[in-house]
Amino acid sequence: MRPNPEEKFVGIQVSPISFIDEGTDAVLDTLHDRVGVNVLMLGTCSWLGLKTGRSISHALDGWPDHGVPEPFTMKGGAYFDPDPRFYANTMIKDFRATDPEMEGVDILDLVIPEARKRGMKVYPELMEPFFKYAGHGSANTIEVPNLPQVMEIDCFGRMKDEPSTSNPDYRTWMHSMIEDQVRNYDIDGLMWCNERNSPLDQLIQGQAPGDFSEPALDEARRRGIDPEACRRGLIRMYEFMQAAIAGEEFDDGAFLTFLRVLMDNPEILVWERFWLERNKDLDRELYGLVKWCKPGLPFGLNVWNRNHFNIFRRAQWPWAEQTMYADWVKPITYQHQSGEIWHKEFGFFHRTILRDFDAGAAAAVMSHMLGLGAPPLDRAIEEGMDPDVYVHDQCADALRGVHGKAKVYMGLGIDAPRVRADQAKCTPDIAYRSVMATYRAGGHGVVLSPNYASMQLSNLDGVAQALTELGLK
Numbered sequence: 001m002r003p004n005p006e007e008k009f010v011g012i013q014v015s016p017i018s019f020i021d022e023g024t025d026a027v028l029d030t031l032h033d034r035v036g037v038n039v040l041m042l043g044t045c046s047w048l049g050l051k052t053g054r055s056i057s058h059a060l061d062g063w064p065d066h067g068v069p070e071p072f073t074m075k076g077g078a079y080f081d082p083d084p085r086f087y088a089n090t091m092i093k094d095f096r097a098t099d100p101e102m103e104g105v106d107i108l109d110l111v112i113p114e115a116r117k118r119g120m121k122v123y124p125e126l127m128e129p130f131f132k133y134a135g136h137g138s139a140n141t142i143e144v145p146n147l148p149q150v151m152e153i154d155c156f157g158r159m160k161d162e163p164s165t166s167n168p169d170y171r172t173w174m175h176s177m178i179e180d181q182v183r184n185y186d187i188d189g190l191m192w193c194n195e196r197n198s199p200l201d202q203l204i205q206g207q208a209p210g211d212f213s214e215p216a217l218d219e220a221r222r223r224g225i226d227p228e229a230c231r232r233g234l235i236r237m238y239e240f241m242q243a244a245i246a247g248e249e250f251d252d253g254a255f256l257t258f259l260r261v262l263m264d265n266p267e268i269l270v271w272e273r274f275w276l277e278r279n280k281d282l283d284r285e286l287y288g289l290v291k292w293c294k295p296g297l298p299f300g301l302n303v304w305n306r307n308h309f310n311i312f313r314r315a316q317w318p319w320a321e322q323t324m325y326a327d328w329v330k331p332i333t334y335q336h337q338s339g340e341i342w343h344k345e346f347g348f349f350h351r352t353i354l355r356d357f358d359a360g361a362a363a364a365v366m367s368h369m370l371g372l373g374a375p376p377l378d379r380a381i382e383e384g385m386d387p388d389v390y391v392h393d394q395c396a397d398a399l400r401g402v403h404g405k406a407k408v409y410m411g412l413g414i415d416a417p418r419v420r421a422d423q424a425k426c427t428p429d430i431a432y433r434s435v436m437a438t439y440r441a442g443g444h445g446v447v448l449s450p451n452y453a454s455m456q457l458s459n460l461d462g463v464a465q466a467l468t469e470l471g472l473k
Contacts, residue, residue, distance in 0.1 A: 002439075008472050009409055009445025010463075011039035013125055014452045015052045016079040016107040017099075021068040021453075024114050030066070031452070032118045035460045036473035040115055041125040041191055041447060044107060045095075045177060047076030047142055050417065051127060052097075055454035057417035061425075064415065064456050075099045075143065076131075078177070079107040086180040091146040092173040098143070108185045121188035124181050127302065128174070128194050128282070132161055152210040155234045165196065165282055166216040174282070175289055182293045190290055191330065191447075193302035194283055199234060200272050200312055203241050204348045209234050211275065220274055226267070230274075233265030244352045258353040276316055287325035298327040302411065302447075305332040308394060309345040314370060319401025328406050330447050333394050334413025335387045335434055336424040339380035342372065371397060384424030387434040395441035409445040410438040414455045414463070428462030435466035 012035070018027055031037040043051035050056055053074040055064060063069035077097030087093045112122050131142050150167040152160040163170045181187065199209035210216075212231060220227045240261045244250075250257040262268055283301065290299045307317045308331070322329060334341075346363050354362050363377040373389035374380055385391075391410060398408045412434040415426045438446050448455070448463060467473035 002471055003444075005472055007444065008038055009407070010035075010037050010467065010472065011041050011123070011409065011445065011447040012037045012452055013041040013043065013051075013447065013449045015043045015049075015054070016102060016105075017052065017054055017072055017074075018067060018453045019107065019110060020101050020105065021054070022066060024110055027452070028111075028114055028118055028120065030457070032120060034457070035448075035464050036467040037448070038119065039121045039123060039188075039447075040111065041123050042107060042111060043126075043451075044080050044124040044181060045078045045126060045130065047074075047131045048127070048129075049074050050450055051125070052076060052079060053451075053453065055417070055451075057419070057454065060418055060421060061415065061454070064454055066457055067453055072099075072101070075141075077144075079105070080109075080181065080185070081106045082177070083180050083184055086176040086183075087173070090172040090176055091149070091169045092144060095144050108181070108187070112186055123189040123191050123298075123300075124178075124185075124187060125191045125302070126178070126193070128165070128196060129162055131163070151213070152216075153213045154208040154210045155212060155231050155238065156208055157212070158208070160210050162196070164211050164213045164216060166211060166219055166278055167213060168215060171282065171285075175285065178286055179289055179293060182290055182297065187297070189298035189300065189327075191300045191302050192283065192286055193304070194279065195304045195306075196279055198272055198275050198279070198313075198316075200268075201306075201310075203234070203237050204352055206241060206245055206352075208238055209271075216278070219278065220271075223274065225270060225274055227271075230267040230271035233267035234271060236265050237261055237268050241352055244355060253356045255353050255356065280321075283322075284325045299325075300328040300330060300407075300409070301326040302330045303332060305334065305338065305341060306345060308370060308372070308397075309338075309342050311366065311369065319398055320403060320405075323402050323405035326406055328409055328444070329398060329402065330409045330411045331394050331398050332411040332449070333385075333391045333434075334411070334416035334449065335390055336384040336426045336430055337413050337416035337418065338390065339375065339382070339384040340419060340423045342367075342374050342385070343377060343380045346377065381420070382422050382424060384430075387430055387437050391434045392437035392441045395438050395443045399442055407444040409447050410434075410443050411447050411449045412438070412463075413450070414448045414459050416450055417454060426456070426459050428459050428465075431459045431462030432466045435463055435470075439470055 046052045054072040077095045150163045150170040152164045202209040217227045244254050287299045307313045360377050367374040375383045395410050
């Protein structure tokens, strides 16, 4: 069935620097006329180059066929003008971006009027973590006063490198920054992404888990949880994971030993569930905040691909639950990049709890359980994921899961950054087939991702071809 042009949703994630490098009219004309985009997902506040900078993989991929072919020493921050009235109840007040290229520019004031002339919508696009996120082109120095005072604490009492989402100052800052944009700008919606690792995620990746900061401990106690018992259990699991990674022998093998540690220390799952619910609470709070300010404003979730690459996260983040606090969802399926993402995610399991199994055989079983249709593990990086299978099936899975209670806009990778030379590259054909697979599965729209600043126009032409054939351009 052909999509209805009146319900067209073709979005693209764009960083502020592109409008400075190329000019607002040039960017909008290219996206609207050449590609067929009608929704701009604009990075308005971040310290991550993937959200607000130029290409972060230019050393490997070269520069795209537009924009300024030079590194951007991004400082990060808010690329709109924060209204001080909204930040009275948080210690984080001074976070306006100081990049000289953006001096005197409020990106929302710059883009919204020109987008309106072309019938294009504007959505601020925001993601937690805002700071120091590996693989996302993080700014080297975060010049935000008071930020170190809101960090997570691990199970050994050490400060971690991410803010605690349980810290009231940090949480209030996120509320304030979103309320500011919703109230002060004529935006058409908002896209929110939450990519924080849970304690179990951190353990299987070889990290000491958190969060044992005072605000998190206070909240746990209010919920009737014994934080000290949970901390002891997590330390025991951390010791097991470190031993597994180091290659130590277990009498009953790594997998059964993992289950034994888990069952001997049920507080591990108590803390995992507590952390998970606090994390979901943040999404729910932001949804409610947006609806309180502007009831008709759409709020969408940009959903981490690890939620479908990881068996634990797949169980923890059902689509039906997310429809309670989202008008639409954007499953991240960056097809050419995703073979390496899957290989890495499975690798965390294979070096720990599944280390005694053949990698290829175990990956095939897990891929089947998750419904990925992944290629053999030894070819996943160089082949990537087949759009006709991966994008189509993930879209169908999301549609089945939301039960008609939310729209599904597929996040399609157009030159998503690569991390190694043998990793699959995006092509016009991949872009074309990804769009077609979305609508063939019944998807409601697409979001071209993760950043226009790194996309080749020739690959975007593949999107334009598909939209033309579908009657959407």
